[in-house]
Amino acid sequence: MSNVIGIGASPKRKEDQRFLTGRGNYVSDIKRPGMTAGVFVRSPHGHAVLRGIDKAAALASPGVIAVLAGEDTAADKLGSLPCGWGISDAKGVPMKEPPFPMLAQGKVRFVGDMVAFVIAETPEQANAGAELLKIDYEVLPSVVGVLEAVRPGAPQLFDDVPNNICCDWELGDKAAVETAFRKAAHVAKLSLVNNRLIGNPMEPRAAIAEYEPGTDRFTLWTTSQFPHVVRFLMGALVLNIPQHKLRVVAPDVGGGFGVKQFHYGEEAVITWAAKRVKRPVKWVASRSEGYVSDRHGRDHVTEAELALDENGKFLAFRVNTLANMGGYLSTFGPNIPTNLYGPLLGGVYTTPAIYCNVKVVFTNTVPVDAYRGAGRPEATFVLERIVDVAASEMGIDRVEIRRRNMIPKEAYPYQTPVLVQYDCGDPMGCLDGALVAADVKDFGVRKAASASKGKFRGLGYSTYVEACGLAPSRFAGRLGARGGLYESATVRVHPTGQVTVMIGTHNHGQGHETTFAQIVSDKLGVAFENVDIVFGDTDRVQFGMGTYGSRSLVVGGAALSKATDKVIAKGKKIASHLLEAAEVDIHFESGKFSVAGTDRMKTFEEIAGAAYVPHNYPLEVLEPGLEEQAYYDPVNFTYPGGCHIAEVEVDPETGTVTLVNYTAVDDVGTVINPMIVEGQLHGGIVQGVGQALFENAVYDEGSGQLLSGSLMDYCMPRADHLPMMKVATHSTLCTHTPMGVKGCGEVGTIGSPAAVINAVVDALSHLGVTHVDMPATPNRIWRLLQNASLPVAAE
Amino acid sequence: MKPFAYHQPDQIPDAAKLLTTIEDSKLVAGGMTLIPTLKQRLASPPALVDLSKLGSLKGITDDGATITIGAMTPHAVVAASKLVQTKIPGLAALASMIGDPAVRSRGTIGGSVANNDPAADYPAGVLGLGATVITSTREIAADKFFLGLFETALEPGEIITAIRFPVPLKAGYAKFKAPASRYALVGMFVAKFADAVRVAVTGAGPGVFRVPPMEAALSENFEPSAIAAIKIDNDGLTSDIHAEADYRAHLVTVMAKRAVDAALS
Known part of the structure; x- marks a missing residue:
């Protein structure tokens, strides 16, 4: 036909x-009859006791209809924002799960924590009213970094969470790993930071809620990646609205990247408020507001050790991570640095023993949750970096050490020592394809050309696998999921x-x-x-x-x-x-x-x-x-993966890293629309390059202020940062999905940070550089070269 | 944004009068700094005095040994001006590096110079070329105009009408862009005249400043190598999350060499 x-x-x-x-129809395009405007008043302090709120002047301000605060939610017996995952420590003790009130009660715990909601006839009047609220704070010291947060004497966010540790989680056979380390011919060690990121979807978050007394029904329009889940979490667990009386609409949404896959307090406050004021209520976040309220991503501090035999075969891998949760547990928060991290530490290798310990830590920062890749980029970065460190220390070529340890195509299905069983894959095929596509054999010529201009050129590999298609419900349930998937x-x-x-x-x-x-x-x-x-x-x-x-x-x-x-x-x-x-x-x-x-x-x-x-x-x-x-309901995760090769040029005079070539050969299973897959890979790679070279959410220790709180200070990757990318697929077909598909939304973001940083380290390796933390900014690279007391290239 | 009165005078004296009679009123030229500040409710002047109807503030004239750029001339016009490109290519290049296309289309030279943002580009060009700031009441030499962080010699009610640039033998601008904002982390303007060399720095400190040792060295020998060993002191330079003072000091030398290269090319 x-x-x-x-x-x-x-x-x-x-x-x-x-x-x-x-002609898109986004939440902020929607207008309802009699609509009012709401503004959230947010904590300007990282950590403070909330002594009281004087609403009088705000309520007297022209156009102001209502001012709502934590005491009002308490009076109405509204629930805490729920966490969708309950993880446990090695002894089976459940994580600490302090309440997450939609409007702060007793204390504020991060800059941006919501304190009050002001509703007025117009946004201008709501803003003017908000400025008249008198909020009495007793400011407390903030703690923003995970290392600082777990130190004795650190500021404590919650009275019943000692040392700010939410959960001391582990995975793998600790004893088997220790035995393997004792037999190792070589142990590679690496300390690294996985930098905190802010998602920055083009469309800021927004919501409108309306209550119809005639039918006793609520409607919430919200910028969400999962309206049914919002209906369940908000209706059943927060506002006590029966599911059949609550409609949640997520119309056109301008990008999510994870930022919009959580149930946010704003949604609950607005829905609750719409019934109280008996009129529709609309809120649209500003970009600045997004920076201090959109859930952040990543933020790990990690110590990793890889044990190898004399031939460079991996014997065991041990990873200890401190993961930042921010001030409260967001919808998926504790799941990301644990269940989506530890099981990926096997990578595409036959490492027989793996142990991972993750301390999940509260700090006075925006709650941290899933951001494109979510746990898997962090795991890939640790593994692919330490493989390079081991290769360098043992004098084995970086491609060769990967080949020696890769799971052969014939060995699939492959059971890893960290829960997951890969159904299919061909990492060697992806590697071989990428080596050709990236023209690795002539890299020496390009490196010499760079050297003649006083520049250092480097090549970096990332051969990786991820777990996609979330998720088999039974499996997820065993790991602590509180819902089906x-x-x-x-x-x-x-x-x-x-x-x-x-x-x-x-x-x-x-x-x-x-x-x-x-x-x-x-x-x-x-x-x-x-x-x-x-x-x-x-x-x-x-x-x-x-x-x-x-x-x-x-x-x-x-x-x-x-x-x-x-x-x-x-x-x-x-x-x-x-x-x-x-x-x-x-x-x-x-x-x-x-x-x-x-x-x-x-x-x-x-x-x-x-x-x-x-x-x-x-x-x-x-x-x-x-x-x-x-x-x-899937029977297993899918396991896309591939090989990414980044090529960079470093200007030693300024420390500037330029990404000059990028090649990706990925196994995403059956491809339905090659153009869309290519676009997903491009976008994913760019986000990974952003993490590697540009993006960094920086907080001030002590005050808890977000220093990178706007696009002026938080560097998003831009078109002129990027070369034309070579993207191809080398697919094996998933054995358990109906069409053989594996998913492609996150692969680019998962594979790329390690490829880029491995390339930067390669470019500087002749100067003794063994690791570069992300983002590899000019300032950081220059300082690294200075601290190594190395000669800067001559004029 | 909070409400404000809006005035659009068509005579400079009327604009000056509005500024002096309405307390806390603000001039708006291109608005590239002011409008975002208003939108964020960080400023709430009772009135804005818009200069866009003052036709005499626009345009670029060739005065022989100097060229004069009207205060309301947008950056994109300066960047594309054949006259500026021919007579002071370094200045045209500077204008082409400001912000992004939208900012260059709206933002003006007078607005940039009057605002004196410590990381703006134009102050480096004005000071580096030893230009003269012409106002509604007087002429001010660049060396006397920039007084530090967002501070200038402008009196209340005084309006910049034009900037007059002496035409150098050679001039060049080299900018190391702050990664996110693309303001100058360090911007270096060098200009060679028959009798002197001037070197101006923007971005590195709380305001634009000159580097006399580099000027002396380049007066002897206008080559990058002449200044390669000259380091400026870290003291007083800016440290922030993007770069500490010592890195900015290092970049002053690197970008000065590149500015000389640009001037020679």
């Missing part, structure tokens, strides 16, 4: 028509044969409306333009866990594939009746149901029509209509 655009094609993205012509899809075939899909994932830049339409077009033989994808509305979509962890295609796409199969199965029954043939003899291909060995057939449209006009229809055994639903 014409206009079928199936799996493997690269049509232009359906959604771009509205985005590029300014399946996905659902409904395929609604209209009487005229067009298709509307209702799916529980959320599209905020990933191209789902295109990719999912291709799957349906391919499987049903329906024209690409005759498939619409509906998402982001709990009243329209049956259920869903949302989009994060590279799960949309892997889990949501699988549900969609299953639901589509059910449509075909029912269509065959209808066709069997209409064509007067046995059901087993009906074949469906290219949009036609035909009787095997004959030219008798019915089109997909004819079958759809018959299903809705059932005059000649087997009503005794088959319901009319053509709409099917499927839930899919």
Whole structure:
């Protein structure tokens, strides 16, 4: 059939028509009758006792309708913001889980902690009213770094969390690792910092809430990656609103990267407030507000040791990490540096024994949670860095040491010593492909050319694997998940044969409306333009866990594939009746149901029509209509991975690192839309390069002030920072997802930081440099060279 | 943004009068610093006096030994000016490095010089070329104009109308951009005249300043090598999360050499 655009094609993205012509529908575009404006008043202190709030002057300010604070939420017996994961220490003792009030009660614990909500007729009046609030703080010393937070005598955030340690978590066989270290011919050691990041989606967070007294229903429009989860967490656990009385809509959302996959206190306050003031309430964050309230990412301090035999075979890997949680536990907070970190420390290698200890630590900073990659970039960075350190110390080529330890393609499925079992992969194939694509054999020529200009050139490798497609619910449940992680899809075939899909994932830049339409077009033989994808509305979509962890295609796409199969199965029954043939003899291909060995057939449209006009229809055994639903819970994670090769040039005079070449060969399983996959890889790589070279969230110890609190001081990667990238796929097909897909949303971010830093270290290795912390800023590189008392290149 | 009155006079004396009669009122030229400050509610002047209707403040004129740039001339116009490119290419290059295209289209030379941001580019060009700041009431030599962090010799009600630049034999600007803001972490302007060399630094300290030892060395020999060994003192230089004072001091030498290179090329 014409206009079928199936799996493997690269049509232009359906959604771009509205985005590029300014017809998107974002939360801040939405206006409701009688809408009021809300402003959050946030703590200017990192740590303080909240002695009291005098609302009088604010309430008297023109246009101010209400001022709400923690005492009001307490009076209404509202719940604490819930954490979706409960982890435990080695003895099974659950993590410390202090309450996270939506508006501060008793104390504030980070700059940006919400203290009050001012509602007025206009945003200007709300701002003016907010400035008149008199808040009495008793300022306490702040602690912002994990090393400082666990020291005796450090400021304590919570009375019942000694040393600010939320959980002392571990994974792996500690004794086996110790035994292996005793036998090692060489032990490589590395101390590193994984820098704190701020996601900076282009669209700031925003929300509108409305209460309809006639139906006793609430509607919340919010910038969310998972509206159904917000409905559950907020309705069931915070505001005590029955699920059927709460609608959550996440319309077009301008980027998430994890920042929008949490239930935020702002959502709960606004929804609660809308009923109190009996009018819709709208809040749109400023960029500055986002910096101190959007959940941050990363922020680890790590000591790692790799034991090797005399041939450079890895015997054991030991990792001790302090992970920053910020001031409270966010939705996924404690899961990220533990369950999404430790199980990835095996990488693509056959390391037989691994032990990982993570101390999860509270500090006076914005809560830390998932940010693109979430735990897996941190694990990859530790592993891929220490492999380079070991290679350098043992005098083994960096590619060779990787080859000696890589899991061979034939050894899959491969059980790691850290819970996960990789179903398939070909890391050696990705490495070989990348070596060619990056023209590694002529690197020496390019290095000499750089040297002739007084520049140092370096090459860095990252051969990595990640766990995607979150997640098998049973597995996650054993690790502490408090919810399921399946996905659902409904395929609604209209009487005229067009298709509307209702799916529980959320599209905020990933191209789902295109990719999912291709799957349906391919499987049903329906024209690409005759498939619409509906998402982001709990009243329209049956259920869903949302989009994060590279799960949309892997889990949501699988549900969609299953639901589509059910449509075909029912269509065959209808066709069997209409064509007067046995059901087993009906074949469906290219949009036609035909009787095997004959030219008798019915089109997909004819079958759809018959299903809705059932005059000649087997009503005794088959319901009319053509709409099917499927839930899919994966049996395993998927394991995309690959090889990234970065090439940098360092100007020793200024310390500037320039990324001059970047090559990625990734195994993402089946590729539905190569253009979209390439775009995801580009974007992911850029975010990893951002972490490696530019981005750093810096707090002032003591005051808890965020020093990098705007785009003037927090450096996002820009187009002129980047070379043209060479991106290719070398796929093995996932053995357990319906289409063999593995997911591609995070691979770029996971593989790239280590590749870039390994390249920087390589460029400076002749000067004795063995490690560079991220971001490798000019100031940091220059200082490293100064401190090593090394000659700076001559004029 | 808080409410304010808005005035758009078409005569300089009217603008000056508004400024002196409305307490705490502010001039707005391109607004590239002021408008964000208003939006963040960090400033709330009762009135803005917009200079955009003052046609006499726009344009670039060739006076032979000098060129004069009207205070309301946007950076993009200076950068693209054939006259500036021919007579003082270093100044055109400087203008082309300010901010981003949007800022260069709106931001003006007068606004930049009057604001005297310690990391702005134009102060380096004005001081490095020994320019004259022409105001509604007088002429002020660059050496007397910049008084430190956001401080200038401007009196209340005094409005910059133009900057007059002497045409040098050679001049060059080299800027090490702060990674995020792209302001000058260190910006170096060097200018060679028949009788002297001037070297001005922006970004490194609380305000633009000259480097006499480099000027002396370059007067002897206008080559990068002449200043390669001259280090400025760290004292008084800025330290922040992007760069400590010693790194800025180091960059002063590196970027000065590159500015000389640019002037010679």
